[in-house]
Amino acid sequence: MSSTHADSLLNALAELTALRRPRLMLRTARFGTLDYQRDTDLRRILRLPATPAPGVATLRLLMELESQHEALRTRPPQEIGNPWRATRHIEVLIALIAEARLLAEAVTPAT
Numbered sequence: 001m002s003s004t005h006a007d008s009l010l011n012a013l014a015e016l017t018a019l020r021r022p023r024l025m026l027r028t029a030r031f032g033t034l035d036y037q038r039d040t041d042l043r044r045i046l047r048l049p050a051t052p053a054p055g056v057a058t059l060r061l062l063m064e065l066e067s068q069h070e071a072l073r074t075r076p077p078q079e080i081g082n083p084w085r086a087t088r089h090i091e092v093l094i095a096l097i098a099e100a101r102l103l104a105e106a107v108t109p110a111t
Contacts (some may be wrong), residue, residue: 008056015098023094025086027105029093036098046097054102062096067086 011028042058043051046065052058069092 003106012056012059012063013100013104016089016096020108025090025093028090029097032090032094033098033101036094038098038102042099045091054099054106056103057098059099059103062092062099066092066096074084 039051043049046052046058046061052061060090068087069084072082073089075081075084
């Protein structure tokens with residue numbers, strides 16, 4: 001792994017650990033990772049014709065999508081626009097956590 005790729009991965013994981021979300025949402029998402037099926041769920045969540053390869057780019061896509069859902073969740077109630085959907089937000093969080101774990105396992109040396 002090149003040092004720039006490793007730096008990019010570490011930066012993405014650091015950004016991910018800095019996210020602050022309601023405890024109930026995170027607990028629900030962590031529990032949901034038990035049923036996460038990468039091939040079908042990730043393709044559906046990202047609305048892609050094929051499942052993307054694991055990597056920083058996929059993690060970044062999920063982080064951007066989650067950020068959009070968070071903006072919907074925290075916007076003032078009087079604003080008009082797309083409604084926040086808790087189930088969709090949780091699905092994105094599930095995929096984000098599962099993909100981050102997948103990447104972390106890939107770079108963690110086996111003991």
